[in-house]
Every structure is written in structure tokens, then in C-alpha cells.
Amino acid sequence: MPGKSREWNNPNRTPPSPVGQGSRFTLRCQSDGGIFLFGNRSHGGAVAPILLRLPELCGAPIRIETVAKLRDRHGPVHAGSFIRERRIAFDCEPREFPRVLVHELFHFVWVRQGNPARRAYEAMLGREILCGQTGELGWSAEWRKNALTPADIGGRTRRWREYACESFCDSAAWLFSGTPRHGEYTLGREARLRRKAWFFVTLKAGPVSI
Ligand SMILES: [Zn+2]
Secondary structure, three states: OHHHOHHHHOOOOOOOOOOOOOOOOOOOOOOOOOOEEEOOOHHHHHHHHHHOOOOOEEOOOEEEEEOOOOEEOOEEOOEEEEOOOOEEEEOOOHHHHHHHHHHHHHHHHHHHHOHHHHHHHHHHHHHHHHOOOOOOOOHHHHHHHHOOOHHHHHHOOHHHHHHHHHHHHHHHHHHHOOOOOOOOOOOOHHHHHHHHHHHHHHHOOOOEEO
């Protein structure tokens, strides 16, 4: 368990700032170490520094495991979340692990956020598109954004809702994974700042449910 890490369990340790310095409030780290169960021991060491960057989380443990040749219905994927089974399967290179882990973890957050927060995030995305804002903060969201039709956006179709969910997870990965630069970050600066503000306002109230 990564919770055995002394550094991770030290409540006095100041977590590093997320992407974009100057946040006006502190994001607290998980202190009980019980958030993940590991099928592969090497994941434990990789997870500890990532958790220090995240808001405080609460919820039952999630199992982290490695699965070779992972696919979803669209083709090969780096990881997959199984919300009801509380399990995340990975098939990614170690250098991509932080971004992929945070992305997958925020699939659990999205489910728990509730309709008002999800609709507010969707409204922000709708305004971006209305203003001609192209790009995203990860390919998972970007290819879905590029495939949207006006009917998807206006009708909140399944494609729109999947895009919104992937955008939420990719934005969280950009903010919290400790990966400040990546070839898949194509969203403009102003939109990035609005998303960052949205996340901080929405998540600052307390522990984030997963
Ligand atoms: Zn995803």
C-alpha cells in the first residue's frame, strides 16, 4: 500500500501547487493512505506523489491493476475504469501513468458530482464551442469534440455527454497530474484558465467523493 510511505502520510508536508502557480487555496492530500488497493506493487510508488497533488478524496478503495492489450469499443486504450467494480485497469507506459491515473480517477469523481455540477461543466463547454474555441486537454476529449454535430450539442446526446465526461477527466489530469506540458494540450490559454477556476471553485468545498 502506498499509504505506508512516510512522506505521503506526513500531514505537515505541503503539497506541490497544481499546474499554474498562485492558487488561492490549498489542495489537501489524502492522509489515510487507504484509497487504492494494488494488484501490481510497482504502482504504489508511482501513485504516492500524484496523490499529493490532488484535492482531498473520500470513498471506498479502488483497485489498481495492469491488463495487457486493453481495449474499449473504440479500440486500444491506456486504461479503463470500472465504476461499479471500483477498479481501474492500466495498459500504459510509466511516463504516461500520472496523467492516465488522474484521468481515470476523475471518472469516479464525475459520477459522484451530481447533476448541477455536471450541467455547469457542460454549460462551460457549450460556451467555449459557441465562441469557436477549438482544442482540448487530451486526445480522449479532443477526438470526441471534433466529432460533435450541432444536434449533439443542442440535444445533449450520448456523444455530447461522453465528450463532456472525457473533457472533465482530461482537464483534471492537466491540472493535477504534475504534467504541465504535453502534446495533447491544445486548448487555448483563456479557456484553460476558465477551466482551472471552475475546478477550484467546484472542488474547494471539501473532500471530493470518488
Ligand atoms: Zn476517460
